[in-house]
Amino acid sequence: MSRPMGDSHRRFLQAMMAKGIINEQEARALHRHCCDAHNAHCAPDRLDEFIDVISSHLQPMFMQIRKGMSEEDGLPYYALVNMAETDVTRMSSDYADNELELFRKTMDLILGSETGSVSSTDILNSADSLQTKKLKKSETEHLLSRLVMDKWLNEKRGEYTLSTRCIIEMEPYIRTMYQDQVKLCHICHNIVFQCQICENPTCGIKIHNPCVARYFKGRAEPRCPACDDFWPHEIPEVRRLQSQSRR
Numbered sequence: 001m002s003r004p005m006g007d008s009h010r011r012f013l014q015a016m017m018a019k020g021i022i023n024e025q026e027a028r029a030l031h032r033h034c035c036d037a038h039n040a041h042c043a044p045d046r047l048d049e050f051i052d053v054i055s056s057h058l059q060p061m062f063m064q065i066r067k068g069m070s071e072e073d074g075l076p077y078y079a080l081v082n083m084a085e086t087d088v089t090r091m092s093s094d095y096a097d098n099e100l101e102l103f104r105k106t107m108d109l110i111l112g113s114e115t116g117s118v119s120s121t122d123i124l125n126s127a128d129s130l131q132t133k134k135l136k137k138s139e140t141e142h143l144l145s146r147l148v149m150d151k152w153l154n155e156k157r158g159e160y161t162l163s164t165r166c167i168i169e170m171e172p173y174i175r176t177m178y179q180d181q182v183k184l185c186h187i188c189h190n191i192v193f194q195c196q197i198c199e200n201p202t203c204g205i206k207i208h209n210p211c212v213a214r215y216f217k218g219r220a221e222p223r224c225p226a227c228d229d230f231w232p233h234e235i236p237e238v239r240r241l242q243s244q245s246r247r
Contacts (some may be wrong), residue, residue, distance in 0.1 A: 003053045008040040013054050013080075016065060020151055021079040021165040023070070027051075051078065068168035071116075071161075071194040072154075074210025081169040094150070098132040099143050103152070105130075110162055111178045116193030117159040120144065162193060186226060187211035196233045203227040209236050 005013075011034040016022070022030065028047055035042035043050075048067070055064045062084035068077055091100060105126045109118040120141075127140045135143065144160065147153040151165040167174070171191060174182055185192040186205040195206040205226045207215065213236040216222040222231035 003056075005053060005057050006040055007038040008034040009050070009054050009057075011037060012050070013058075013065075016078070016080045021077055021168070024076040024078070027078050066168050068164060068171075069188065069190055069208075069210075070164045071167070071192070071208055071210070072164075074208065074214070077164050077168065079165050079168040091152070095143075095146075096133075098130050098135060101130050101132050102127055102135060102140065102143060103147065106147075106153070106160065107162070107174075107178075110160070110193065111174070111181045114197075115159075116195065117161045120155075120158045120160065123160065167191060167193070185211055187215050196231075198224045198227060198229065199232055200224065200227050200229045203229065212236060 012030060015030055015034075024047075028044060031047050031050060032042050032044070034040070051065050051067075055066075058064055062082065064081055064083055065078055066081045068079065069075070070077055091103070095103070102123070106118060106123055109122055109126065110116060123144065124137060124140055127135045127137075144153070144155070148155050148160075148163075151163050153166065154161045154163045162170075174191060183192050183195075183206045184190065185195065185208045187207050188211050190208075192206045192208055195208050196212050197207075198205045203224060203226050205224065207225075212233070215225065216231065216235045222235060223229065224231055
């Protein structure tokens with residue numbers, strides 16, 4: 001039987017409903033704030049247990065606070081996700097049919113790319129082939145801005161990637177619909193888009209950039225953890241990947 005929810009849990013949930021996704025540092029600060037506000041005992045090393053209590057009470061509503069990792073900085077994030085549906089239709093209350101169709105096409109382009117990203121030009125071109133209702137260029141640009149603002153996509157110098165929120169919430173859909181394309185990080189075994197790839201044609205494993213930084217830290221000669229070939233890519237610095245970013 002699940003533990004009862006207290007006022008500190010309810011306050012935490014209200015904040016998650018407003019924010020949608022927060023990183024671990026923000027979650028720990030929010031945990032302390034909620035406990036202090038309601039004179040509840042705060043055990044910093046039991047954050048996940050605190051969140052599990054909330055998730056257990058959300059199950060009848062097919063919701064959950066799910067933990068995942070950011071591909072950009074390697075930090076853990078917590079997202080409030082809807083489990084009632086396992087595809088893009090969960091967004092139907094916020095987006096029109098043609099907007100959802102373009103989002104699916106954007107996901108197709110991202111999943112089909114080697115870099116895990118797609119250019120704004122390619123997205124604009126795909127808007128011309130919508131089956132529902134075509135979008136004007138200005139409408140497509142506005143939609144992309146909304147998808148970034150709503151934390152479904154990230155944008156950097158005209159290149160779009162799936163956000164941490166999208167990967168955490170859409171993981172069942174991605175694994176089902178793109179099972180022949182989706183790859184897992186060799187180190188953390190989570191879905192990988194932004195990554196480095198072993199150049200050995202008989203290997204080709206993928207590793208998240210933050211996982212690369214941590215795995216090869218301090219190794220004089222980096223070698224592939226799968227085939228032992230020399231790892232030719234530049235090794236990112238762990239400290240650069242620990243910068244806080246919001247998605």
